[in-house]
Amino acid sequence: MTAPVSVKAPSGIDELATLRIAPVRRPWQWVATGVVLVMLALLLASVAMNPNMGWPVVGRHLFSAEILRGIGWTVLLTVLCMALATVLGVVIAVMRTANNRVLSAAASLYLWFFRGTPLLVQLILWFNLALVFPLLGPAVFFGESAGGLDTNHVINWFMAALLGFGLHEAAYMSEIVRGGFLAVGRGQTEAAESLGMTGTQTLRRVLLPQALRVIVPPSVNQFVNLFKATSLVAFISGQDLLSSVQHIYANNYQVIPLLLVASLWYLVLVSLATLGQHYLERRLNRGHVPTTAKGAKG
Amino acid sequence: MTAMVQARGLSKSFGPLTVLDGLDFDVERGEVVCLLGPSGSGKSTLLRCVNRLERPDAGVISVDGEIIGFRRSGDQLHELRGKELARQRSNIGMVFQNFNLFPHRTILDNVLEGACVVKKEPRATAREHALRLLDRVGLTGKVGAYPGQLSGGQQQRVAIARALAMRPKVMLFDEPTSALDPELVGEVLAVMKDLACDGMTMIVVTHEIGFAREVADRVIFMDGGVIVEQGPPHQVIDRPRVERTRSFLARVA
Numbered sequence: 230m231t232a233p234v235s236v237k238a239p240s241g242i243d244e245l246a247t248l249r250i251a252p253v254r255r256p257w258q259w260v261a262t263g264v265v266l267v268m269l270a271l272l273l274a275s276v277a278m279n280p281n282m283g284w285p286v287v288g289r290h291l292f293s294a295e296i297l298r299g300i301g302w303t304v305l306l307t308v309l310c311m312a313l314a315t316v317l318g319v320v321i322a323v324m325r326t327a328n329n330r331v332l333s334a335a336a337s338l339y340l341w342f343f344r345g346t347p348l349l350v351q352l353i354l355w356f357n358l359a360l361v362f363p364l365l366g367p368a369v370f371f372g373e374s375a376g377g378l379d380t381n382h383v384i385n386w387f388m389a390a391l392l393g394f395g396l397h398e399a400a401y402m403s404e405i406v407r408g409g410f411l412a413v414g415r416g417q418t419e420a421a422e423s424l425g426m427t428g429t430q431t432l433r434r435v436l437l438p439q440a441l442r443v444i445v446p447p448s449v450n451q452f453v454n455l456f457k458a459t460s461l462v463a464f465i466s467g468q469d470l471l472s473s474v475q476h477i478y479a480n481n482y483q484v485i486p487l488l489l490v491a492s493l494w495y496l497v498l499v500s501l502a503t504l505g506q507h508y509l510e511r512r513l514n515r516g517h518v519p520t521t522a523k524g525a526k527g
Numbered sequence: 528m529t530a531m532v533q534a535r536g537l538s539k540s541f542g543p544l545t546v547l548d549g550l551d552f553d554v555e556r557g558e559v560v561c562l563l564g565p566s567g568s569g570k571s572t573l574l575r576c577v578n579r580l581e582r583p584d585a586g587v588i589s590v591d592g593e594i595i596g597f598r599r600s601g602d603q604l605h606e607l608r609g610k611e612l613a614r615q616r617s618n619i620g621m622v623f624q625n626f627n628l629f630p631h632r633t634i635l636d637n638v639l640e641g642a643c644v645v646k647k648e649p650r651a652t653a654r655e656h657a658l659r660l661l662d663r664v665g666l667t668g669k670v671g672a673y674p675g676q677l678s679g680g681q682q683q684r685v686a687i688a689r690a691l692a693m694r695p696k697v698m699l700f701d702e703p704t705s706a707l708d709p710e711l712v713g714e715v716l717a718v719m720k721d722l723a724c725d726g727m728t729m730i731v732v733t734h735e736i737g738f739a740r741e742v743a744d745r746v747i748f749m750d751g752g753v754i755v756e757q758g759p760p761h762q763v764i765d766r767p768r769v770e771r772t773r774s775f776l777a778r779v780a
Contacts, residue, residue, distance in 0.1 A: 248652040255624040408737065416623060416625055416627040417627060418627065419580050419621075419622075419623065419627060420623065420627035420628070420629070422580060422613070422616060423578055423616055423619070423621035423623075423690075424615025424616070424617065424618075424645055424689070424690075424693060425613045425614060425618075425641065425646075425693065426613060426641075426643040426644065426645055427609055427610055427613045427617075428609060430613075430644055430645070434640070434644060435629055438631050439629075439630065440629055442631075479716065492739075513631075515631060515673070516629065516631040516632065516633075516674065517673075517675060518629045518675035519632075521670060
């Protein structure tokens with residue numbers, strides 16, 4: 230270690246300026262790093278070498294037709310639900326901020342119900358819709374004689390999941406969208422209006438592009454949640470990734486290896502979504518360069 | 528010819544607070560009017576009523592003979608919304624205290640936005656005009672930058688160019704230098720002075736007494752939602768007749 234140097238007089242400063250600067254030593258950081266690495270290695274080894282993990286079984290099923298089909302359903306369901314939730318979420322968010330009391334109250338009511346009851350309960354309710362409305366169509370409002378489609382025919386596991394996840398997710402998305410618009414200052418609307426933009430032009434060209442910056446990270450969060458949450462369709466005899474896995478291990482009793490297969494695929498899907506987020510954010514962040522203290526004033 | 532901007536019986540309250548109290552005022556073509564007064568005196572509200580960012584409770588405003596925010600049919604006025612109001616606003620330029628540039632668009636695109644989206648000018652024509660305006664406000668080298676990369680003074684000059692790109696009949700300035708560091712105020716005032724010399728009709732809410740004295744054709748001193756005193760700058764600023772004007776000027780000067 231360098232001996233402590235005391236500064237006595239300004240005359241010594243030129244000599245001090247020539248000295249080498251030794252960085253602070255952090256021995257305990259090295260110890261901590263070592264401990265973490267050793268523990269990580271032990272953990273990896275115990276997982277990799279453990280015969281109960283059944284790695285050969287994992288390998289056999291990882292790309293099997295049934296698993297891939299399950300992945301297909303999971304991806305399709307997630308994407309469709311997210312699309313439904315986004316569109317509906319924007320509508321509800323706009324309704325909530327509307328001056329019309331009835332519209333904003335209706336939006337609040339929607340939020341209250343769909344955010345306030347468990348997702349799994351909603352899912353099972355939709356799946357059992359036939360117990361409430363045996364016929365869909367005019368019959369729902371005017372009694373059975375008015376006619377309609379057989380509910381059991383319309384509501385299969387996929388439709389139930391689409392409605393269950395989509396409507397539930399829309400409640401969350403509406404709040405995310407609303408937050409995004411709140412984050413864009415009032416001045417932006419005024420600037421657009423003073424240029425003579427109409428409401429639609431203001432929304433599309435000024436507010437939405439800026440709100441998206443704020444909306445995207447929590448939305449991807451919701452998307453990732455949804456990816457995993459779709460595994461709940463296993464409760465309503467679905468055909469998604471987890472259901473496929475359950476179906477296989479019900480026959481061969483290789484529970485752990487097959488759950489590993491599912492976990493690996495969920496990780497891959499979520500990683501892809503995260504990668505997409507990275508590129509999306511890079512595009513939306515245009516103009517938001519680190520600002521100088523003065524430029525940041527506006 | 529009628530005055531460029533005319534207001535009659537303008538009133539506006541925010542809850543129990545009366546901000547404009549039956550105010551009348553005219554601005555002639557090519558005239559530069561500076562609005563002075565303590566905060567809360569109604570200067571900004573008056574300015575914002577001219578392009579109807581603020582909706583007056585009573586009274587009418589016309590710009591170049593056209594009633595703002597209404598359509599006349601017979602002896603009735605029908606309130607305008609959406610497209611028609613937007614068209615009226617497109618003839619009135621506004622510069623805000625906090626610039627309000629669009630942060631997600633480049634400087635050039637900020638200036639182009641109104642011409643291309645609202646006036647539907649061909650992009651090449653609009654671009655040429657925009658570049659000329661950016662040159663005029665001294666920002667030729669910054670066309671590709673984003674607002675966040677510019678100083679406050681530069682941003683405000685872009686905001687002026689953005690408003691001018693609409694070829695407005697009148698320009699409204701709402702405390703254009705109040706958010707700027709002192710050393711950046713001058714460059715913005717210089718652009719505004721240049722504009723005034725060019726014959727633009729301007730209404731400027733400001734605390735820059737020096738600017739008002741030098742550039743304004745008329746100074747209006749407001750307090751409590753009414754015009755307390757008005758006249759040429761040398762009269763209102765240097766020899767105010769009303770005690771309220773005198774005490775305000777003593778505090779800011």
